[in-house]
Amino acid sequence: MKNLGNLNVYAVRLLPKTEAIAPGHRACQGCAEVLAVRLVGKALGRDTVVACATGCMEIISSPLPTTSWRVPWIHVAFENAAAVASGVEAGLKVLMRKGRIPKKKINVLAMGGDGGTSDIGLQALSGALERGHNFLYVCYDNEAYMNTGIQRSSSTPFGAATTTSPAGKVKPGQVTWKKNMPEIAVAHNIPYVATACPSYPFDLMEKVKKAAKVDGPAYVHVLSVCPTGWRLPPDLSIRAGRLAVETGIFPLYEVEEGRYKLSVEVPKLRPVEDYLKIQGRFRHLTPDLIEKIQERVTKDYNKLLAKVRFSEEMS
Amino acid sequence: MPKRVGMEVSIGASEAVRLANVDAIAAYPITPQTHIVEHLSEFVANGELDAEFIPVESEHSAMSVCCGTSAAGARTFTCTSSQGLALMTEIVFIASAMQLPIVMILANRSLSGPLSIWNDHTDVMLVRDCGWIQAFGENGQEIFDLTLAAFKIAEDHRVVLPFMVNMDGFILSHVIEPIEILDQETVDKFLPPFKPVYRLDPDNPVTMGAFAMPDLYTETKKYQDERLKASLPVIEEIWKEYGDLTGRYYHPVETYKAEGAKTLFITMGSFGETASTAVDTMREEGEAVGLCKIRLWRPFPYEAFWNAMKGVENLIVIDRATSYGGPGGPVASEIRSALYTMENPPKVVDFIAGLAGRDVAPGDYKAMYKRAQERIASGDIAGYEIYGVRE
Numbered sequence A: 001m002k003n004l005g006n007l008n009v010y011a012v013r014l015l016p017k018t019e020a021i022a023p024g025h026r027a028c029q030g031c032a033e034v035l036a037v038r039l040v041g042k043a044l045g046r047d048t049v050v051a052c053a054t055g056c057m058e059i060i061s062s063p064l065p066t067t068s069w070r071v072p073w074i075h076v077a078f079e080n081a082a083a084v085a086s087g088v089e090a091g092l093k094v095l096m097r098k099g100r101i102p103k104k105k106i107n108v109l110a111m112g113g114d115g116g117t118s119d120i121g122l123q124a125l126s127g128a129l130e131r132g133h134n135f136l137y138v139c140y141d142n143e144a145y146m147n148t149g150i151q152r153s154s155s156t157p158f159g160a161a162t163t164t165s166p167a168g169k170v171k172p173g174q175v176t177w178k179k180n181m182p183e184i185a186v187a188h189n190i191p192y193v194a195t196a197c198p199s200y201p202f203d204l205m206e207k208v209k210k211a212a213k214v215d216g217p218a219y220v221h222v223l224s225v226c227p228t229g230w231r232l233p234p235d236l237s238i239r240a241g242r243l244a245v246e247t248g249i250f251p252l253y254e255v256e257e258g259r260y261k262l263s264v265e266v267p268k269l270r271p272v273e274d275y276l277k278i279q280g281r282f283r284h285l286t287p288d289l290i291e292k293i294q295e296r297v298t299k300d301y302n303k304l305l306a307k308v309r310f311s312e313e314m315s
Numbered sequence B: 001m002p003k004r005v006g007m008e009v010s011i012g013a014s015e016a017v018r019l020a021n022v023d024a025i026a027a028y029p030i031t032p033q034t035h036i037v038e039h040l041s042e043f044v045a046n047g048e049l050d051a052e053f054i055p056v057e058s059e060h061s062a063m064s065v066c067c068g069t070s071a072a073g074a075r076t077f078t079c080t081s082s083q084g085l086a087l088m089t090e091i092v093f094i095a096s097a098m099q100l101p102i103v104m105i106l107a108n109r110s111l112s113g114p115l116s117i118w119n120d121h122t123d124v125m126l127v128r129d130c131g132w133i134q135a136f137g138e139n140g141q142e143i144f145d146l147t148l149a150a151f152k153i154a155e156d157h158r159v160v161l162p163f164m165v166n167m168d169g170f171i172l173s174h175v176i177e178p179i180e181i182l183d184q185e186t187v188d189k190f191l192p193p194f195k196p197v198y199r200l201d202p203d204n205p206v207t208m209g210a211f212a213m214p215d216l217y218t219e220t221k222k223y224q225d226e227r228l229k230a231s232l233p234v235i236e237e238i239w240k241e242y243g244d245l246t247g248r249y250y251h252p253v254e255t256y257k258a259e260g261a262k263t264l265f266i267t268m269g270s271f272g273e274t275a276s277t278a279v280d281t282m283r284e285e286g287e288a289v290g291l292c293k294i295r296l297w298r299p300f301p302y303e304a305f306w307n308a309m310k311g312v313e314n315l316i317v318i319d320r321a322t323s324y325g326g327p328g329g330p331v332a333s334e335i336r337s338a339l340y341t342m343e344n345p346p347k348v349v350d351f352i353a354g355l356a357g358r359d360v361a362p363g364d365y366k367a368m369y370k371r372a373q374e375r376i377a378s379g380d381i382a383g384y385e386i387y388g389v390r391e
């Protein structure tokens, strides 16, 4: 695999020591979402302000009177992290312009779950991307509303059983296909969009750094394995993330100024079954449903490859 | 010297915001608030006001952006009406809990449905318990003055709470009135730049908006309640300071021809002007009637209210919103409750009037007065009556 080469460049001991989120938070064992949050924090460093949506990451990190946050952090509500971050960005900008606070580069990070991003927060996010605020939005996609007890979202994949898309006698769990949130971000013509996964930590951090550097909005969509909601042993979280990439279910790519680029090339995709079979949420799937998913994944992956090729030809 | 110029009240309100030198404005257009945002965006576009104008995609985002700008340490203004307020309500409650001193002008308009763009107080009553300071202006000058003073009150370190200035839609927002606009120098002396207690600063990280478990939630609410109540003397102090500066003094409760009055009308907002005209005529006709205007709705000014009630036998409350199936309109219900501990409290007759722009002329006050006398005489004063319904 191509990106494993990065390991030579980024030995683990070279990782920044600064943490935005302190240990002692209340995330479940094996939570890859909080791991992703930690990596994003490391990539951004201390000169960062976080606007966080309601959801698992808010609840595990901020019970009064304690906090896990070592950077300034604000939570207002579920659907408005992008709007709050817009305000923080605009506020810091005007105060620096008027000389009321020292001028320096401060990263403004908005973060939300898949529900807070692709469902209830989509409008606020679209508005913030369209207005062109200089901020980074990270969606931590664990493919359901985990904080409220594993209800389906528009980001829940086809076939997954959740508490509101249960696998029953006539329904195979979620009956809709996962909303393509990164594409929606791309459609806003923002300078930087990427997908990432904490199973590929260096790739994730590199992307977050890049995203923070661009002038204007950036969007990073992070597949965040949730052992609790996916019915998966916690020690398989990292493995599941890698399988999502290796099966082509969650390809890692970047879209810089509209140009697509694969970050991890998988010469031969593994069958989706390798990914599905280790998760309890897909336990009920029959061979024909698995085949249906395989077809869709192959088709979507090829579509992405076509965009990558087109981008290469255009440049 | 400050000058008195004829201008639309919305322009006067925008001038107050410009003179306050706000840092950030986030708003979404809705009738009858639109003229204010339009003027403010012009100021920003012409460089007459150095502020970030954030043209959000909804009122929910307007209030959310305001939370962000205010938490960053920027003086923040927004304005809305009716459906806009309803849409942002979730965040309106959070802004006060987070002690973000945002100033909002609410151009009062009725809530749908049926859809109506006209004026009443159903929008503000929706957020009665939102924890903001809520005041009502009666004319253009008052809106200008209350808005300027609102920033100083909201940002005062003894307060640090958001402030809502209620301005009746159309009746005030769209009329031209003589307004005295202060000069920048005077305003700057009165209103120094915003100095937040806490702000989102990487050099001094704070966590804002943490969640509370049952063991702490009640304490946070008690604190919030005490905070709002404790703002009352500060409001009075700053209004006094503003009065010394301009000669225009404001009080939480104001009366008109209340001396010797047996019956008082109770109004909020622009209805006070018509009501005083009605009182004038009725006084000439020998009726012992006066007017009590509640300027400050939250925190409710009990002492001032009780003082105004001394010796009064009857109250006629003009409610401009309905609490369907409830014991009274929102204002009358509160007033009855405030009177409960008073010895020999006045009797309260509640009329719901002036919904969605329905005109309430001086003659209507007379008619309500007459009707109230009948009801009092027959002992039928419970509940409320929707006044002026067409048969």
Ligand SMILES: Cc1ncc(C[n+]2csc(CCOP(=O)(O)OP(=O)(O)O)c2C)c(N)n1
Residues within 6 Å of the ligand: A033, A054, A055, A056, A057, A078, A079, A112, A113, A114, A115, A116, A117, A140, A142, A143, A144, A145, A146, A147, A148, A153
């Ligand atoms: C307006 C509103 N609706 C519903 C909720 C309840 N709620 C809180 S968090 C949440 C789900 C969060 O899901 P997601 O954004 O995917 O984040 P996760 O917890 O999965 O990380 C829901 C439904 C809320 N807080 N506010």
Ligand code: SF4
Residues within 6 Å of the ligand: A026, A027, A028, A029, A030, A031, A032, A033, A034, A056, A060, A142, A146, A147, A225, A226, A227, A228, A229
């Ligand atoms: S429910 Fe899932 S996302 Fe939430 S803390 Fe637990 S493992 Fe993490």
Ligand SMILES: [Mg+2]
Residues within 6 Å of the ligand: A113, A114, A115, A140, A141, A142, A143, A144, A145, A146
């Ligand atoms: Mg989720």
